[in-house]
Amino acid sequence: MICGYCGNEAEFMSSKEFYGQDYGVNMYVCRPCDAYVGTHGKGKTPLGTLANKRLRSMRKTAHSMFDPLWKGKYRKMGRGKAYQVMQELMNLPPEKAHIGMMDEEQCYELIQKLKVYRGLI
Structure with a gap:
């Protein structure tokens, strides 16, 4: 997934990696932009677009x-x-x-x- 703010590839990770706790979802994260979006469960389909x-x-x-x-x-x-x-x-x-x-x-x-x-x- 490409970040709409900076154009870089967002990092794919688990909610445990991002939050330190497992919420049963994965995430796409652009750290420089503080933008992220969760996925449908443990899959790779985002729930929407990256958001700052x-x-x-x-x-x-x-x-x-x-x-x-x-x-x-x-x-x-x-x-x-x-x-x-x-x-x-x-x-x-x-x-x-x-x-x-x-x-x-x-x-x-x-x-x-x-x-x-x-x-x-």
Whole structure:
């Protein structure tokens, strides 16, 4: 995986190597950029794109706005419907409608649109 910040190859490692504890996932890490992304379980398929500290923070905020739509005590809809809403709000195809694939601008846009959308439901 190539780092979108510096263009170098990201290092592939286990979460145990990165965090010092095994969380059951692997990681792609670009240490100079402080960018990383986890994988689906112990495989090599990334959960999204490499993210630096700022983008990781924005993705967490986006998830905090999005996730209550489909999970938790105040869920409004099923997971599939929630992701369909994200696709429509962001005008994205299904394969791109994942917060882990969004850049800072898209995260900001999603957060703003979810503020309005959540007020309507």
